[in-house]
Amino acid sequence: MVQKALISKVGLRFGGILLALQFFLAVGFAGTASANFDGSSVTVSWEFWNTASPGQGGSLIAATDTTAITASDSTSPDIGGFHTSTGNDFELWDVDFQGDTITLTYTSIYAQDHEHQYMYMMPLGFHISDTGAGLDAFDSISVDTSFAPMNFDPAKVAFDNDDIWVNLQGSMCHYAMPGGTMMPCNNASSPTGYNNQIVLTVSSVPEPTSAALLLLGLTGLEVSVRRGRSHRAG
Numbered sequence: 001m002v003q004k005a006l007i008s009k010v011g012l013r014f015g016g017i018l019l020a021l022q023f024f025l026a027v028g029f030a031g032t033a034s035a036n037f038d039g040s041s042v043t044v045s046w047e048f049w050n051t052a053s054p055g056q057g058g059s060l061i062a063a064t065d066t067t068a069i070t071a072s073d074s075t076s077p078d079i080g081g082f083h084t085s086t087g088n089d090f091e092l093w094d095v096d097f098q099g100d101t102i103t104l105t106y107t108s109i110y111a112q113d114h115e116h117q118y119m120y121m122m123p124l125g126f127h128i129s130d131t132g133a134g135l136d137a138f139d140s141i142s143v144d145t146s147f148a149p150m151n152f153d154p155a156k157v158a159f160d161n162d163d164i165w166v167n168l169q170g171s172m173c174h175y176a177m178p179g180g181t182m183m184p185c186n187n188a189s190s191p192t193g194y195n196n197q198i199v200l201t202v203s204s205v206p207e208p209t210s211a212a213l214l215l216l217g218l219t220g221l222e223v224s225v226r227r228g229r230s231h232r233a234g
Contacts, residue, residue, distance in 0.1 A: 033136070034100035035202040037071040041132030044069070044095050046084050049123040053165035055158025058123060068131065071097035081107065084124075090116050095126075100203070102128065104166065106149060106196040109185060112175045117182075118149075119172035125156075126166040136204035137161035144199035147190040149173040150183060152198060166198065 045066040052058030064085040069078050077096035084091040094105040104126060108116035130138075138161060143154035149171040156167035173196050176184035185195040 033204060033206045035135055035138065035204040036099055037097040037102070037135070037202075038073040038099065040071050040097075040130065040134040042069055042071050042078075042097065043067070043129045043131045044079060044082065045127040045129070046082065047124065047127045047165075049167070052123055053125070053127070053156070053158055053167045055160060055163065055165040056156070056167070063127070073098055077103075077105070091118050093126075100201055102164070102200040102202065104198040104200075105192065106173050106194075109173050109175055109194050109196050114175075114177065117172075117174045119174075119182075120168045120170070123167055123169045125168040126164075128164040128166070130162040135162075136206055138164065138202055139205045140203045142201045144201070146199075147187060147192070147195050147197045149195055149198070150185055157200065164200065164202070166200070 043066060045063045047053075047063045048061040049058040050061055054060060065083045067079050067082065071078055076098070077094035079095040081092040082095050090108050090111075092106075092108045094103075094107050096103040096105070106118065108118070110116075138159045141157060141159055141164065143157050145152060145154055148154075149168075150173065152168065152171040156169060158165045158167070172182070173185040173194065174180070174182040176186050186193065187195045190197070
């Protein structure tokens with residue numbers, strides 16, 4: 001009797017541990033993880049939209065430049081001098097993928113002349129697409145606007161499982177020119193010296209393949225323990 005009670009007690013404790021592990025794993029699978037762009041196939045397009053980006057109910061008017069790359073943490077930027085239209089030498093942006101972040105830097109302002117300033121009044125901007133199988137579905141994006149161009153609106157950033165749209169409508173970056181009337185984007189505290197950088201941090205929904213197998217195995221183990229207890233009790 002004492003041995004049977006001891007076995008039953010150990011079985012109950014073990015069953016409790018299994019349940020706790022199952023709960024922990026189930027909750028963990030429901031969460032998100034940092035995306036890692038390193039080694040992923042990505043396409044970056046410059047697009048013009050009708051009313052808003054497709055991620056917020058608008059529609060595509062035209063894509064004026066598109067570049068396909070394999071993102072790499074060892075390359076910075078991944079795309080240098082990205083054009084608003086092919087062949088331009090103004091309104092240039094650098095696009096850099098580093099781990100789970102995407103940094104968009106307006107580099108034309110470094111030329112410090114009138115032609116290399118910008119003010120976007122219509123819906124346009126970046127469309128970033130996961131074109132390979134290396135990334136899980138995008139789940140959330142946080143936008144760091146600490147050194148973003150003037151009037152950039154983070155609420156205009158949209159995404160779905162495989163796409164990110166960065167709508168620059170309303171934003172601007174001007175060089176401080178003598179007698180100028182526009183607010184300059186110069187900023188001595190910025191790493192670049194300007195308010196010309198948008199940083200996106202991307203989270204994704206992890207594929208639960210191996211973890212799901214572990215959860216399934218624990219469930220089977222729990223069933224086995226319960227059957228053993230039931231058999232001993234009988």
